[in-house]
Amino acid sequence: MNPENLVLVCATAFTAVFVLLTILAVVMDLIMRVFPKTASEGIKPRVRTGPTAEAPPPQQAISTSDPARIAAIVSAYRQLFPDKYVVRIEEISS
Amino acid sequence: MNPENLVLVCATAFTAVFVLLTILAVVMDLIMRVFPKTASEGIKPRVRTGPTAEAPPPQQAISTSDPARIAAIVSAYRQLFPDKYVVRIEEISS
Amino acid sequence: MNPENLVLVCATAFTAVFVLLTILAVVMDLIMRVFPKTASEGIKPRVRTGPTAEAPPPQQAISTSDPARIAAIVSAYRQLFPDKYVVRIEEISS
Amino acid sequence: MDVFTELIQSSGFAGLDWRNIVMFVVGGVLIYLAIVKHYEPMLLIPIGFGAILANLPLAHMSAGVGAEPGLMQFIYKHGIKTEFLPPVIFMGVGVLTDFRPLLSRPFTFLLGAAAQLGIFVAALGAFYLFGFSPHQAAAVGIIGGADGPTSIFLASKLAPELLGPVAVAAYSYMSLVPIIQPPIIRLLTSKKERAINMPNAKPVSKLAVILFPVVAGTIAMLGVPSAAPLLGMLMFGNLMRECGVTERLRRTAGGAIVDIVTIFLGISVGATMTGESFLSLATIKILLLGAVAFCFSTAGGVLLGKLFNLFLPSGKKINPCIGAAGVSAVPMSARVVQKFVSEETDGKVNPLMAAMGPNVAGVIGSAVAAGVFLALLG
Amino acid sequence: MDVFTELIQSSGFAGLDWRNIVMFVVGGVLIYLAIVKHYEPMLLIPIGFGAILANLPLAHMSAGVGAEPGLMQFIYKHGIKTEFLPPVIFMGVGVLTDFRPLLSRPFTFLLGAAAQLGIFVAALGAFYLFGFSPHQAAAVGIIGGADGPTSIFLASKLAPELLGPVAVAAYSYMSLVPIIQPPIIRLLTSKKERAINMPNAKPVSKLAVILFPVVAGTIAMLGVPSAAPLLGMLMFGNLMRECGVTERLRRTAGGAIVDIVTIFLGISVGATMTGESFLSLATIKILLLGAVAFCFSTAGGVLLGKLFNLFLPSGKKINPCIGAAGVSAVPMSARVVQKFVSEETDGKVNPLMAAMGPNVAGVIGSAVAAGVFLALLG
Amino acid sequence: MDVFTELIQSSGFAGLDWRNIVMFVVGGVLIYLAIVKHYEPMLLIPIGFGAILANLPLAHMSAGVGAEPGLMQFIYKHGIKTEFLPPVIFMGVGVLTDFRPLLSRPFTFLLGAAAQLGIFVAALGAFYLFGFSPHQAAAVGIIGGADGPTSIFLASKLAPELLGPVAVAAYSYMSLVPIIQPPIIRLLTSKKERAINMPNAKPVSKLAVILFPVVAGTIAMLGVPSAAPLLGMLMFGNLMRECGVTERLRRTAGGAIVDIVTIFLGISVGATMTGESFLSLATIKILLLGAVAFCFSTAGGVLLGKLFNLFLPSGKKINPCIGAAGVSAVPMSARVVQKFVSEETDGKVNPLMAAMGPNVAGVIGSAVAAGVFLALLG
Numbered sequence A, B, C: 001m002n003p004e005n006l007v008l009v010c011a012t013a014f015t016a017v018f019v020l021l022t023i024l025a026v027v028m029d030l031i032m033r034v035f036p037k038t039a040s041e042g043i044k045p046r047v048r049t050g051p052t053a054e055a056p057p058p059q060q061a062i063s064t065s066d067p068a069r070i071a072a073i074v075s076a077y078r079q080l081f082p083d084k085y086v087v088r089i090e091e092i093s094s
Numbered sequence D, E, F: 001m002d003v004f005t006e007l008i009q010s011s012g013f014a015g016l017d018w019r020n021i022v023m024f025v026v027g028g029v030l031i032y033l034a035i036v037k038h039y040e041p042m043l044l045i046p047i048g049f050g051a052i053l054a055n056l057p058l059a060h061m062s063a064g065v066g067a068e069p070g071l072m073q074f075i076y077k078h079g080i081k082t083e084f085l086p087p088v089i090f091m092g093v094g095v096l097t098d099f100r101p102l103l104s105r106p107f108t109f110l111l112g113a114a115a116q117l118g119i120f121v122a123a124l125g126a127f128y129l130f131g132f133s134p135h136q137a138a139a140v141g142i143i144g145g146a147d148g149p150t151s152i153f154l155a156s157k158l159a160p161e162l163l164g165p166v167a168v169a170a171y172s173y174m175s176l177v178p179i180i181q182p183p184i185i186r187l188l189t190s191k192k193e194r195a196i197n198m199p200n201a202k203p204v205s206k207l208a209v210i211l212f213p214v215v216a217g218t219i220a221m222l223g224v225p226s227a228a229p230l231l232g233m234l235m236f237g238n239l240m241r242e243c244g245v246t247e248r249l250r251r252t253a254g255g256a257i258v259d260i261v262t263i264f265l266g267i268s269v270g271a272t273m274t275g276e277s278f279l280s281l282a283t284i285k286i287l288l289l290g291a292v293a294f295c296f297s298t299a300g301g302v303l304l305g306k307l308f309n310l311f312l313p314s315g316k317k318i319n320p321c322i323g324a325a326g327v328s329a330v331p332m333s334a335r336v337v338q339k340f341v342s343e344e345t346d347g348k349v350n351p352l353m354a355a356m357g358p359n360v361a362g363v364i365g366s367a368v369a370a371g372v373f374l375a376l377l378g
């Protein structure tokens, strides 16, 4: 490819990014369908404040925990501690 | 030595391993005779469960502690926790 | 400079060390005059025993704490623990 | 008196020119921003101090193309020119990144792709408007990927003479994400769109999390082989994170190794910023293009989110704001989106987890973009 | 459409052949064994992932003889070809190894020597039966030393083209010790022999423990100078462990340094496993010979224990089972012996400490064997 | 029998000569001093063991000018000859050093300068009395700076053939500070002078502490550009320490990095000590000159303190003993002064903090001296 034709280079690159990430999305979706989360993996919604460098895990096992409640906790927490964030909510069923 | 004569090479190597490790055994035995463990170094049979990567220290000061008892503890412990092992038994004389 | 004339080399080097460290002393003195310690930085004379590799912070805010008392504490402490040293004295006003 | 004269002449004071002094100020400003404004301090402290070192006359402490041998050039030559340190940082990024939010909402892969738009806009602008060469334009454009090590990796290969300004722009704008992104998101979304709640996330099995670095990594590296140093190490780090049997490697790879590499990468990148090379019109152009790149990347992510909504049924619509997090700048950008949406909805909508999806996808996206640039221009 | 074609052609998918795909499976199997079966995960995770990287067409991520320049080849060239990383691992082994069990029963030095038998049986088999060159035969034989870094060190010097399969065989069989050793021990010992209790151990003074790395190290390195890189660093690490005054060096040498080196050693060794080089009859022969080597080493240790008993008075007889621990594979093999004997005697005999003696002696034994091979063939 | 003969001949025992054995003893003595007397164990354990390694015939474990390729020479060539490791140690020193005591008493900068006197006395003695070349004389003199990495840095550049003895002398005398300094301080001060209390210290603002590495570092490196590798990394480390926003970099730079570099620096410096090079009259001269250097440095600091007092009003006089701490040997020397004065005054005067000022100034002082030597002789 003629490097001077940067429009084509950019179009190729952007297309490649889209195509590749779409493939990854499809493949990972497939994998999750074939190997779904089993019950034994545990249903444990928890809250923990973690170091900011590490991405928080997603809310797991939504069914057992009201998302609105999570949102409320997260929101309230962030009011109090703006530089921390909620990565886990641990519930003790009583 | 002709490298093609691998029998000789192997014989030499195995002999070297034996001779050298025998010398080390003799020398270290001598060192331990010349510098025996002094009383002040403490007689403290203890049990501790350690990380598996590290080799456990040997049973020290056997005289103060029944080896059968150690074996019993070790054995019992391993039944319960097969991936841990006993590296120290701490006795509290009562 | 002729390297053989080591007297001159040494004289230059020693002068350089003096001149440079004097400049640093003046500059840092100036900086501390321009940016003095503010009240908000806290007046907290404290004692802490630290690892020996790390240099201790100086006695801060002498005004609130009798230097003789610090010296007494430091001295007494060193009698007891010759390989430790006092780096902070924390006072609880009562 | 003679000794004193000689002392002065062999000192750096004699060789000092105005550009050195300006660069001392630039270095000082970067250090100031790091300390007071908390702009990416892990990188801007070393880069800022490196910029000072590079401008000490006769000290041989600069690095980069044509630099004289010295400590910084040694680190640059063996760590950056060899393309070793940036992939190692990527290993650490892999160790520190949880891809579950992405896996639990696979469509966010696409938002992470769209949010690379700024890369290409800035590259084209650099080439057609500002007269950069194609190689330089690609290196400048990658700032829009909002990913420091990717920018350093690509710039050191395609346009090492621009490494300093590209790295400074990348890290600075990553820190400016809280200022750059909210107005753009506000401009492109309606009050109603911002209030879309998207509580549903697929459960992610442990097996999927472990297969991700192996399978997705292999596919991505097959797709764009020239991105393999970055993607390979990213996925290797992530495998060490998730496999559960290499705890001590994980801890060291995400701890001591990242720190060691960050220190040496940062200070030697900073040391490429000699006054001679940094104080030029090109740097101003790069800073300008970098800002443009971040804006377009933000917009790209948001707009794709809106496009999705055209086709999605009413109950399944997504909050387009999370597309902005696709620029990467992990995890800053996801938090900016969370804060923005939460404030706009009085705390009712909190899309932090949803935003982490495009956020980590954006890391892969910009590495892929860098790989394609390398393949076609390298 | 043209863009898309070009994209596909410059991708790795086009260059993929069946051997690459087989190697992806091999890499995946190694990762699976590491995660699910806990086979030496610290090494097999990096090696497995490295094997995948090596087989990505056009990615330049393979290493070894004739590999194109790239990240993995960079690590291989500077870390393995220079003979730097394996000795550094040995320093960490020295830091993590307690030689007291060996010192408290000096005769176990000899069991550690006998359990190197498999090295020589396999080397001779490789040469005379399978047609390997003498250099290759030695590199294959060393698998019987059951010591990863020693195998990598020797193979990278004598037969770098076999580095991948040799390392895989060494680490795999080390993990298979619980399966390989018990039947051989059972075959070679009587019920009565297995029940021999050996509670007596000499007390070991702190001074002897400190003198060991210095004195024994010096003698061993004088005896076999070509083993000095391995033995020197092993003993240096052990001196840092035992001297009691270098606590922070000890902690870093046994922690961060081992981890860093393991990561880079593992992934670059894995990256030597291109399909082209790995998928050959030689690899199958090596895996076969490796199994033979482990069996003969186990037998060697046990048989010398039995030979000892011919000359020892009835009260002082040793349990020949502990000889099997002389293969090294620290501490797995000693634990296998402990478990085997304890189960055979209903928990009455527990020779863990006694087995740790030959176990750590075996590390020295195989390093010495490697040194002699180097001296005579290198 | 033939095999056995060949085995012996290819061993190091055959090549052993008396110098090797003497060096084993020297190495053993260094290890003994480190363990029993706690003489700088972090360095003397590696140096002592390295000295043993270097003297193993046929092991190729020595380093330095003309050494054969091998593990130690590899580390030496890539870590020391490249001038990489000593500045990295200095980064760690910067991380571990608190300059507040110096800033709170700025006049102690001058005491830290005066206490470099021994450097120049020893250098002149080495040149005019002992016949060393100017380059060698400077490398020998720097021992009087009482700073290990500075000594290694300068010696490796100006007189690599003397690296071993210079490093051994520097670290040994640093450990002997408690024995060397008190008599000299006692000789030069009166009972009354020792009892001078100096409780007043300026308060030091956080801003001043942060500006110190940037501003003072820049000025010092402008003044003596050839000291930039040492001073630059020292100040960079100190900035990471004090800036408050790079906690994890600070922890790794003062922890794992210092440890890793200390291990490899120490053992490869030790490995330069072959009997051939170390067992010479030059070594004895160097040890003698090193002692002289420490004495004169101590005296220099004390005497400048006395000179100050001639001009200071009675209430503001300083305790001249603290000048002795200016040799550096941080923090040993400051503690020696504290102990000496405290004992002399029955615990009434405790100048520890005041002595830390010249103590840390001495680190800068000797780095500057090394820089000037490099500029004029290098």
Ligand code: NA
Binding pocket: D116, D144, D145, D146, D147, D326, D327, D328, D329, D362, D363, D364, D365, D366, D367
């Ligand atoms: Na990105």
Ligand code: NA
Binding pocket: E116, E144, E145, E146, E147, E326, E327, E328, E329, E362, E363, E364, E365, E366, E367
């Ligand atoms: Na072995």
Ligand code: NA
Binding pocket: F116, F144, F145, F146, F147, F326, F327, F328, F329, F362, F363, F364, F365, F366, F367
């Ligand atoms: Na000094």
